[in-house]
Amino acid sequence: MTIHACLTLLAASGGGFDQFIRLLTVFLLAMWVGFEVITKVPPILHTPLTSGSNAVSGITIVGAMVAAGSAVAYAGWFSTSLGFLAAIFAMINVVGGFLVTHRMLMMFKKK
Amino acid sequence: MSSAWLNLAYLTASMLFIVAFKLMARPRTAVQGNLYGAVGMAIAIGAAFFEEYVVRGRAEGIGGTVRIVLAMLIGGGIGGVLAVRAPMTSMPQVVALLNGFGGAASLLVAGAELHGLLARVGTRGYTAPDAYGQMILATAATGVIGAVTFWGSLAAFAKLQEYEQFKKPWNFPNQHAINAGLAVLTFLLCWWLAAVPTAWYVYWLLVIAASALGVLLTMPIGGADMPVVICLLNSYSGIAAAASGFVIDNNVLVIAGSLVGASGIILCQIMCKAMNRSLTNVLFGGFGGTASSGPSADDVYGGKVKSAGPEEIAMLFDTARRVVIVPGYGLAVAQAQHAVRDMANLLQSKGIEVLYAIHPVAGRMPGHMNVLLAEANVPYDLMKEMDDVNPMFPETDVAIVLGANDVVNPVARTDPKSPIAGMPILNVDQARTVVVVKRSLSPGFAGIPNPLFAADNTLMYFADGKKAVLDLVSAIKAA
Numbered sequence: 001m002t003i004h005a006c007l008t009l010l011a012a013s014g015g016g017f018d019q020f021i022r023l024l025t026v027f028l029l030a031m032w033v034g035f036e037v038i039t040k041v042p043p044i045l046h047t048p049l050t051s052g053s054n055a056v057s058g059i060t061i062v063g064a065m066v067a068a069g070s071a072v073a074y075a076g077w078f079s080t081s082l083g084f085l086a087a088i089f090a091m092i093n094v095v096g097g098f099l100v101t102h103r104m105l106m107m108f109k110k111k
Numbered sequence: 112m113s114s115a116w117l118n119l120a121y122l123t124a125s126m127l128f129i130v131a132f133k134l135m136a137r138p139r140t141a142v143q144g145n146l147y148g149a150v151g152m153a154i155a156i157g158a159a160f161f162e163e164y165v166v167r168g169r170a171e172g173i174g175g176t177v178r179i180v181l182a183m184l185i186g187g188g189i190g191g192v193l194a195v196r197a198p199m200t201s202m203p204q205v206v207a208l209l210n211g212f213g214g215a216a217s218l219l220v221a222g223a224e225l226h227g228l229l230a231r232v233g234t235r236g237y238t239a240p241d242a243y244g245q246m247i248l249a250t251a252a253t254g255v256i257g258a259v260t261f262w263g264s265l266a267a268f269a270k271l272q273e274y275e276q277f278k279k280p281w282n283f284p285n286q287h288a289i290n291a292g293l294a295v296l297t298f299l300l301c302w303w304l305a306a307v308p309t310a311w312y313v314y315w316l317l318v319i320a321a322s323a324l325g326v327l328l329t330m331p332i333g334g335a336d337m338p339v340v341i342c343l344l345n346s347y348s349g350i351a352a353a354a355s356g357f358v359i360d361n362n363v364l365v366i367a368g369s370l371v372g373a374s375g376i377i378l379c380q381i382m383c384k385a386m387n388r389s390l391t392n393v394l395f396g397g398f399g400g401t402a403s404s405g406p407s408a409d410d411v412y413g414g415k416v417k418s419a420g421p422e423e424i425a426m427l428f429d430t431a432r433r434v435v436i437v438p439g440y441g442l443a444v445a446q447a448q449h450a451v452r453d454m455a456n457l458l459q460s461k462g463i464e465v466l467y468a469i470h471p472v473a474g475r476m477p478g479h480m481n482v483l484l485a486e487a488n489v490p491y492d493l494m495k496e497m498d499d500v501n502p503m504f505p506e507t508d509v510a511i512v513l514g515a516n517d518v519v520n521p522v523a524r525t526d527p528k529s530p531i532a533g534m535p536i537l538n539v540d541q542a543r544t545v546v547v548v549k550r551s552l553s554p555g556f557a558g559i560p561n562p563l564f565a566a567d568n569t570l571m572y573f574a575d576g577k578k579a580v581l582d583l584v585s586a587i588k589a590a
Contacts, residue, residue, distance in 0.1 A: 023360065037133050053375070056371055059352055063356075064223075069179045074164075082223035086216045087179060088185050099191060
């Protein structure tokens with residue numbers, strides 16, 4: 001029932017429905033690729049995998065930059081401030097994630 | 112830059128992320144994989160400077176760019192310090208914290224988009240985009256998942272950090288009913304926002320409801336189940352990022368987010384399988400309530416436990432050809448990894464084959480024990496997974512169990528009524544001699560006695576992990 005209601009709402013919003021299906025396609029295909037690729041990662045590397053994927057989830061930095069970089073005159077100060085905060089959080093994720101993963105992987109590399 | 116070039120840059124970044132995960136399949140190529148991921152991220156960040164709103168923002172003044180650069184410097188600085196300072200033992204906490212920040216970033220992005228859209232429609236006379244319905248639903252979803260991730264991760268962090276108030280699972284009356292009520296409330300708020308998209312305050316109400324849900328769902332989960340919780344929150348942080356991609360209609364967010372979502376789900380499954388429990392049971396079921404049904408500790412141990420000192424154990428190695436070391440989290444707590452590595456080197460110099468048998472839940476997050484051993488310079492080809500090492504135990508002369516308990520409890524194989532029945536374990540009891548280094552006969556997380564400690568071929572070495580290994584090293588040298 002809920003799904004049907006959501007789809008009805010989306011269909012009613014016209015172009016939004018097309019966009020939703022397009023993004024859903026990308027989402028499901030990427031999820032599939034993710035399953036295929038990540039099941040091949042051996043357990044010994046599961047901690048760096050988690051921290052590395054963490055860094056990748058910092059991709060929201062793109063959305064944060066769009067929000068923070070908009071003109072206050074257009075988007076309002078509240079929206080740009082939220083974007084600023086979001087960019088800080090996302091960047092902690094990106095830099096912290098990649099660096100800590102690198103640190104761990106270097107320990108596996110050395111013999 | 113036209114949107115085609117922008118999308119091409121995002122596509123390149125997405126491909127690099129996929130290649131990065133692919134290269135993680137082998138320790139040799141994993142470093143390179145991580146670098147590919149970082150390059151992908153750099154490309155995406157570079158491209159974002161040319162997003163339409165950012166370009167238009169620049170036309171209005173320098174403020175927008177200043178905000179972006181300043182935020183990135185602050186965030187990058189904090190992240191850098193966090194990554195460089197964190198000791199390997201606290202990696203689970205670091206990952207929990209980073210998961211939480213990812214969730215927070217997503218929910219803030221969705222909020223910023225909503226407020227930005229309303230401001231543009233209100234003051235500049237923009238008409239709402241075609242994709243309004245989708246955007247609002249995605250905004251609500253991002254807010255909910257992001258808030259659950261953020262607060263759930265903070266609760267998990269507090270538990271892993273072992274703050275006094277958070278150590279014990281936190282049960283409260285009617286918790287399932289309260290959580291279900293909160294979930295329904297969150298859902299209704301999503302519905303309200305979809306119906307009245309101009310009511311921005313509903314977004315923040317649903318963020319508050321989902322925040323409470325995140326804390327209340329995580330607090331009752333016990334310390335032993337934290338590996339599962341971390342994987343799940345990792346998955347959520349990815350899905351939150353993907354959902355925020357639906358909000359701003361951006362493929363790279365959707366692709367990167369779903370890759371992370373998939374990774375978290377896979378690890379979650381592996382952890383649950385290693386504990387022989389369903390995800391529902393980990394998240395909603397208590398553990399240990401059935402412990403009283405089994406035999407008592409006195410029945411199991413009464414008069415049958417043989418203890419030994421370092422000299423006696425050192426003699427075992429005179430005739431040994433293969434020694435398997437079974438490390439548990441207790442070893443990491445005692446910081447005994449380096450001492451163990453020294454012992455292994457000593458044994459190897461006597462021509463003995465030394466392997467490490469690592470149970471999937473040996474540490475506090477998937478693969479944690481491998482990282483701790485790698486830090487102590489243990490070569491990764493000596494670290495054996497459970498399925499690879501189990502067939503080797505019958506041909507093992509000495510198995511040394513250090514700080515592990517439930518994962519070597521043969522009851523999992525023999526007693527179908529036991530709370531750990533069916534859990535895959537390391538079959539150390541099949542080794543010719545088993546040496547268990549432990550301070551006392553106290554039970555592990557499952558709260559049940561371990562018949563391994565009373566087995567005929569087991570010697571108990573009662574001592575603190577690190578001191579035990581150091582004494583053993585001197586005894587072997589003296590022998």
